[in-house]
Amino acid sequence: MAPGVGIIGIGSALPAKVVTNFDLEKFLDTSDEWIRTRTGISERRIAEEGVITSDLAARAAEKAMAEAGITADQVEMIIVATATPDAPLPATACYVQAKLGAVNAAALDVAAGCTGFIYGLVVGSQFVRSGAYRHVLVIGAEVLSRILDWTDRSMCVLFGDGAGAVVLGPVDEDSGILSFKLGSDGHMADMLAIPAGGVRRPASLETVKAGLHYARMLSGNETFKFAVRVMGEVTQQALDAAGLTREDLDFLIPHQANWRIIDAARKRFCLPEERVVVNINRYGNMSSASIPVAMEEAVRDGRLKRGDLVALVGFGAGLTWGAAIVRY
Amino acid sequence: MDIYGKVKALISEQLGVEEGELTMDTSFEDLDADSLDIVELVMALEEEFNLEISDDEVEKIKTVGDVVRYIEAHA
Ligand SMILES: CC(C)(COP(=O)(O)OP(=O)(O)OC[C@H]1O[C@@H](n2cnc3c(N)ncnc32)[C@H](O)[C@@H]1OP(=O)(O)O)[C@@H](O)C(=O)NCCC(=O)NCCS
Numbered sequence: 001m002a003p004g005v006g007i008i009g010i011g012s013a014l015p016a017k018v019v020t021n022f023d024l025e026k027f028l029d030t031s032d033e034w035i036r037t038r039t040g041i042s043e044r045r046i047a048e049e050g051v052i053t054s055d056l057a058a059r060a061a062e063k064a065m066a067e068a069g070i071t072a073d074q075v076e077m078i079i080v081a082t083a084t085p086d087a088p089l090p091a092t093a094c095y096v097q098a099k100l101g102a103v104n105a106a107a108l109d110v111a112a113g114c115t116g117f118i119y120g121l122v123v124g125s126q127f128v129r130s131g132a133y134r135h136v137l138v139i140g141a142e143v144l145s146r147i148l149d150w151t152d153r154s155m156c157v158l159f160g161d162g163a164g165a166v167v168l169g170p171v172d173e174d175s176g177i178l179s180f181k182l183g184s185d186g187h188m189a190d191m192l193a194i195p196a197g198g199v200r201r202p203a204s205l206e207t208v209k210a211g212l213h214y215a216r217m218l219s220g221n222e223t224f225k226f227a228v229r230v231m232g233e234v235t236q237q238a239l240d241a242a243g244l245t246r247e248d249l250d251f252l253i254p255h256q257a258n259w260r261i262i263d264a265a266r267k268r269f270c271l272p273e274e275r276v277v278v279n280i281n282r283y284g285n286m287s288s289a290s291i292p293v294a295m296e297e298a299v300r301d302g303r304l305k306r307g308d309l310v311a312l313v314g315f316g317a318g319l320t321w322g323a324a325i326v327r328y
Numbered sequence: 329m330d331i332y333g334k335v336k337a338l339i340s341e342q343l344g345v346e347e348g349e350l351t352m353d354t355s356f357e358d359l360d361a362d363s364l365d366i367v368e369l370v371m372a373l374e375e376e377f378n379l380e381i382s383d384d385e386v387e388k389i390k391t392v393g394d395v396v397r398y399i400e401a402h403a
Pocket residue numbers: 029030031034035038039114153154155157217219220221223224227257258285315316317363364
């Protein structure tokens with residue numbers, strides 16, 4: 001029987017700078033009341049000038065490695081899930097590899113929007129399960145503050161910067177990642193996108209002037225509906241694949257896009273509030289960093305214990321979605 | 329149950345108001361529903377009546393009566 005693959009270390013890195021809704025009120029036509037009631041967000045972290053995605057990623061990874069009790073040379077693969085790479089080329093994972101001194105590691109990025117961490121987790125786990133690698137780092141890291149139009153109140157209030165990392169390694173066969181389900185719908189690719197800067201619309205004076213290098217969302221309502229529906233569906237599919245039911249779950253750790261999305265999905269899924277991990281109030285939407293950061297917090301504050309059953313569930317640009325059922 | 333009854337039941341469940349308080353003229357503004365409450369209500373209506381209500385149509389829906397008439401015309 002193949003061994004299991006599980007999370008043997010977890011860490012996070014959050015910029016020290018806190019930007020509250022009241023801070024945003026000073027330069028945007030918005031209000032703390034609007035942002036809190038529509039999204040659940042009170043404040044977010046913003047990376048200091050000069051701090052880039054690979055910096056946060058490496059900091060989070062170092063903590064995860066320390067908890068796992070491994071050194072950088074024991075890491076055989078680094079997967080960085082991000083929508084905000086250091087540069088279009090090369091992969092941010094290569095910068096992280098250098099910062100960590102992970103001389104024996106392959107390095108690659110995964111681009112799956114806010115589902116990036118789940119995609120990365122599933123990709124990385126295959127190498128451990130197959131026996132090809134023993135230790136794989138999976139990191140969700142974002143500096144979203146640099147791809148936002150800070151004059152567009154409908155977008156910039158929603159996001160924050162941060163990173164979360166896990167070390168995957170062999171565990172007993174009945175623990176770790178028990179099942180997963182991933183999905184995508186490329187017909188909805190324009191729903192949430194950075195229109196320019198790739199080869200379809202290379203960067204030019206015009207694309208910069210038109211603001212096409214900022215992240216944009218076509219319909220907040222459509223994204224909201226998609227997110228609420230898919231969260232329950234994909235979690236149920238992943239549970240089915242593991243032969244488990246929602247009653248078995250100790251915690252649901254969803255992508256933190258909007259408290260209203262999480263709460264609507266939670267009610268449809270018939271889970272009590274205390275079984276859903278929420279920290280969007282303090283960090284906003286950190287895209288691929290949201291899930292590992294929320295999970296790390298639940299571990300540190302003693303809520304999530306070894307042996308607990310958790311569902312990690314994400315959704316985002318692509319559109320993409322995914323869930324993993326983990327016996328922590 | 330007729331459409332009016334079903335719609336009232338859904339609204340009461342989604343927005344946490346007594347069914348008895350709802351009339352055809354009750355507006356969502358009176359019920360203190362914000363735009364995301366409406367989105368959630370629309371999701372429930374779409375699932376109950378097996379239809380899709382576009383963003384543009386949602387904009388026009390202001391009262392319980394608007395919902396009932398929309399469903400009657402489209403379901
Ligand atoms: C973005 C979102 C909060 C908007 O909610 P909403 O209440 O439906 O917002 P709307 O866009 O309909 O705007 C409602 C009004 O609020 C205004 N508004 C938007 N942002 C505002 C802000 N930051 N402050 C104050 N008012 C704001 C709009 O201009 C609009 O005003 P108008 O009716 O006078 O035109 C919601 O759609 C959402 O969370 N969607 C999911 C997005 C998401 O998380 N995507 C990422 C997935 S990974």
